């Protein structure tokens with residue numbers, strides 16, 4: 343063998359006795375076959391076999407299997423982002439002439455996708471009150487093929503009656519997909535409540551370190567998995583094993599991170615409710631949060647994201663107070679180790695249940711910093727708002 347050939351033929355090494363706790367990162371485009379007959383028969387390997395790196399490697403399969411186990415499903419399909427998890431479900435099950443129902447508090451890019459992509463292609467959508475519960479039955483006509491739920495809603499935190507919605511949808515032969523990003527499968531398992539698709543933005547709590555983008559769709563029906571995989575193959579959508587390796591590392595500590603963030607977020611939510619600058623606290627664990635009774639019945643535990651509705655305050659006062667924060671970072675994509683705060687534009691995103699609160703909404707994501715440092719930061723923010731609000735009123 344000459345050197346040039348040696349350069350592209352890696353030597354086989356002894357792996358006996360090598361046992362590591364880390365999941366290896368298997369990167370691949372081409373998959374090679376032991377003989378010509380195996381190559382000719384490759385299409386029979388199906389989506390559980392290995393045929394092309396785009397369709398999966400042992401690293402991506404490990405993450406899929408872990409999410410499947412956590413959700414109690416039969417298969418998980420990985421996609422490049424949480425947004426893709428939602429849109430791929432819609433594209434996989436909706437045909438021209440069909441209709442999907444989305445909640446008024448839905449992750450805003452999902453509403454835009456329905457309006458700007460689905461609607462011009464003949465797929466209609468309806469928007470419903472997130473707290474509609476069994477009343478969803480009245481909105482389901484013969485063209486409605488999918489009901490989307492997101493519980494709690496990212497931003498205003500309404501907790502949906504998922505079991506009641508599933509029951510009504512199933513009675514009419516409708517599929518149900520659930521965006522479960524806030525709860526993670528550790529707090530809520532949508533498939534156990536009858537949903538057909540459990541979607542996660544792995545970007546958030548699974549990744550956990552603000553450095554990866556990934557989404558997942560877990561199903562309990564092999565036919566739905568087949569549909570999703572065929573769609574992804576058609577679009578040529580795949581994910582990087584490196585991202586999966588980071589997600590696999592993140593998932594190991596997710597339980598502790600989410601438990602800690604949930605405890606601190608509940609504690610802060612209760613304390614913040616007493617602040618004169620706060621109109622109301624939207625945290626699923628508080629009775630002041632719409633749908634709190636569903637949280638109590640179906641979840642009982644929290645993650646780290648909740649919102650504050652402030653009393654009306656001038657824009658420049660709020661901006662200055664946010665800019666003065668020392669520990670919280672200003673940003674949207676939550677679930678990492680750093681605590682975040684973000685003003686939310688709720689009013690323009692509502693079409694069914696008008697948002698009547700006058701003051702600004704701040705979404706808070708609790709991270710892993712020292713609790714006292716976080717509290718002092720929030721306290722300084724609220725004192726700045728109170729002081730200015732008082733001065734303006736005088």
Ligand SMILES: *Cc1c(COP(=O)(O)O)cnc(C)c1O
Pocket residue numbers: 422423424425426449492496521523524543544545546555556557675
């Ligand atoms: C962040 C988020 C998404 C989108 O996830 P990306 O990975 O950022 O695309 C979808 N749904 C919810 C509830 C989210 O919080």
